[in-house]
Each structure stands twice: as C-alpha cells, then as structure tokens.
Amino acid sequence: MRLQNKVIIVTGSTTGIGKAIAKRCVEEGAKVVLHGLEEEWGKAVLHETRGDKAVLHIEDISREGAAERLVQLAVKTFGKLDAVVNNAALVASSSIHTTDPSFLRKILEVNTIAPFSLIKAALPYLSEQKGCVLNIGSVNAYSGEPNLLAYSVSKGALMTMTRNLGDTLFRENHVRVNQINPGWVLTETEKQRKKDHGLAEDWYKDLPSVYAPAGRILWPAEIAAAAVYWLADESGPISGQVVDIEQHPFIGRNPPKDASTIKTSK
Template identity: 75%
Template sequence: MRLEQKVIIVTGSCTGIGKAIAKRCVAEGARVVIHGLEPELGQEVVDELGTANAVLHIEDLAVEGVAQRLVDRAVQSFGRLDAVVNNAALVASSNIHTTDLAFFRHILEVNTLAPFALIQAALPFLKENRGCVLNIGSVNGWSGEPDLMAYSVSKGALMTLTRNLGDTLHREDGVRVNQINPGWVLTENEARRKHEHGMPVDWYKDISPVFAPSGRIIWPDELAAAAIYWLADESGPISGQIVDLEQYPLIGRNPPKN
C-alpha cells in the first residue's frame, strides 16, 4: 500500500487517464475525489471504488471558485488532503488560422490556470502534510502538432509552472511538484475523436510504426502505474521534474522511412 491513508484530488477522472490514476490510487490505499464533467460516468467510478474511498465533484474548471470547492470537498469528506493530480485538460484542434483570442484564453484557463488555482487552494493542506502535486502534461508541450497549437502552448506553460513551483514550494513549504508528459494514449475520448475525424472505429489496431514502434499506443493503466511513484513517499526529495512517457525519443529522433 504505497499511498495508504492519503487523500488525493484527481481532476478529469471520470474517464481516461484520470480515471485510471484514481483507480490505481485507491488500489494503493488512498481515498480520492473524482472530478469531471460527466455525472453518470463519474458516479460509475465512485460506485466501483466504493463511497468509503471516493467522492464525486462535477464542475467545469473554468468556473470561478471551483478550485476551493474541490479542496473543500476533499477535506470535508476525508479530513485531510495530501496530493493533487492536475489531469483534466481541454484538447481541441486549432492552428494560427483558426485560433482566436477567446478560444486561446479558454484553453489556457482550463489547461494552465486551473491547475495553478488548484495548487494555490490546496497549498495550506499540502504544506501541513508535506504533500505533493503531479501535473499531467503532454509531449506536445515541447512543440506540438500543427493543429494542436493552443493546446500545445498550454502544456508548455504547464511545464514551466511545474519547474517554477517544484523549486519554490519544495524549498519553502516541503511540497513537491512534478509532471509526467504522456505521449499518444488510447483513452475513450481519443478513440472517439479519431473516429469523428474519419478514421475507422478500430483505428487503434493498425498504427504505423512511425508513431508506435511497439505496434500499439500507450494504455491509461500504464500511465497510472507511473503516476504512483510521484505520489508516493518513495519519490523522496525529487521535485520540479518533467518526465516524458512516450515509446520513442522526441529530440533527434530518426523515424524509419518505410
């Protein structure tokens, strides 16, 4: 039980990576706040984990005051707060020609400012318990795809936030802040998005080795396993780190020509 008695908020945990992380946290002894925008799906997760281990909070992260309400939900339900997983993100196609300022601001609000606000609201409790923050970024944060411009910028900003607070909060308050950057992951939303873009329902069964040398893309459970290290005490004094979780190197990669 690597997370025994810890209380963890996992944003965007009604589906996908967040759901997998929340389930793995409970399996490791933690209690969790499930968060998202889908009440039915969120309740299914709570029912699976049990009401002694999980509570549900449905609210858009762009709404004023949501960070404090998430923290209050955790503390009122379980009496403490040990960690925050900033997983929720708005993934939307955009490029220089299709992005207006209102759209860009909304992406930044959800993907960058909301994680900051939640860390800020949670800090008194994280400081008390020498807790930690795990931000879930994206390999797109290093540059990104042409049609994921605003999303990629928001994840690049999240990396800078992680490094900045990972230094400051660790020295001043004993709170570690780290980040994992997933590559291409087979979540429910990703499967649906690609199908909506014209790909067959089972598109993920035939992925080019350029994008998936192993023959498949990453599963959410594999990211959840990696997340536990950063949330557990065994990661010790490590803070301010960004770790890419992809199946090939990003910088200087030479993909096969065939």
C-alpha cells in the first residue's frame, strides 16, 4: 500500500486518466476526493471505489471558489490533505485562424489557472503534511499539433509553472511539485472524439506505426501506475520534474508525409 492513509484530490476524475488515477490511489490505500462535471459518471466511480474511500464533488473547476470548495471538502471529510492531482483539462481543436482571445482565455482558465488556484488553496494543508502536487500535462506542451494551438499553449504554461513551483514550494514549504506529460491515451472521450471526426468504431485497433510502434496507444491505467510513484513517499525529495510518458521520443519525431493525420494526444 504505497499511499496508505493519504488524502488526495484528483480533478477530472469521473472519466479517463483522472478516473484511472483515482481508482489506483484507492487501491494503494488512499482516500480520494473525486471531481468532474458528469454526476452520473462520478457516482459510478464512487461506487467502484467502495464509497467510504472517496467523496464526490461536481463543479466546473474554473468557477470562482471551486478550488477552495474542493480543499475544504477534503479536509472536512478526511481531516487533512496530502496531495493534489491537477488532471482536469479542456481539450478543444484550434489553430491560429480559429483561436480568438476569448477562446484562448477559456482554455487557459481550465487548463492553467484552475490548477494554479487549487495549488494555492491547498498549500497550507499540503505544507502541514509535507505533501505534493502532481500536474497532468501533455507532450503537446513542447510545441503541439497544428490543430491544438490553444490547448498546447495552456499545457506549456502548466509545465513552466510546475518547474517554477517545484523549486520555490519545496524550498519554502517542503511541498513537492512534479508533472507527467502523457502522450496519446485511449480514454473514453478520445474514443468518442475520433468517432465524431468520422473514424470507424474501432479506429484505435489499426494505427500507423509512426504513432503506435507497440501496435496500440497508451491506456489510462499505465498513466495511473506512473502517477503513484510521484504521489508516494518513495519519490523522496524529487521536485520540479517533468516526465514524458509516451512510447517514442516526441520531440523531433517527424511523421512521414503519407502518415495518417489521425493523431490527437492527451
């Protein structure tokens, strides 16, 4: 039980990567604050985590006061707070031609400012426990795909924040801040997104090797397994680190011109 008795907030945990992380945390002995927008999905995850090990909060993470409400729910329900997983994110296609300032602000509010607000609200309690923050970013943080401009900008900003706070908060508060950058992950929403784009029901079973050398893309459970290390005490004093989790080197890997344009990463 690598997370025995720890109390962890996992945002965006009613589906996908967040759901996998929350379930793995409970399996490792933690108590979890589940969060998301989909109440029905959230209740299903709550049932899967046996109820007494988790509590559910449904709210748009970018709403004023949402961060404080999540933190207070954790402390009121479980008596403390050891860690925060900033996983909730808004993934939306956009390019320089389709991105206006209003749209960019919306993406930044959810993907960058909301994680900052949650870290700030949680900091007094994380300091008491000498706890940690794990931000879930994206390999798109380095430059991103042509049709993911706003999203990529938001994840790049998140990565800079992780490195900045990973230094300052560890020195000043003994709170570690690290980040995982997943590559392309087969979540429920990713399956649906590609179907909405006109692909076949089983599109993920036949992918170009340039995107999936292993013959498949990543599973949420594989990201969750990696998350446990950063949330557990075994990661020791390591802070301010960003780890890419993908099956090939992302930077500098240029697909051939005839490769499918199917890809959209986490």
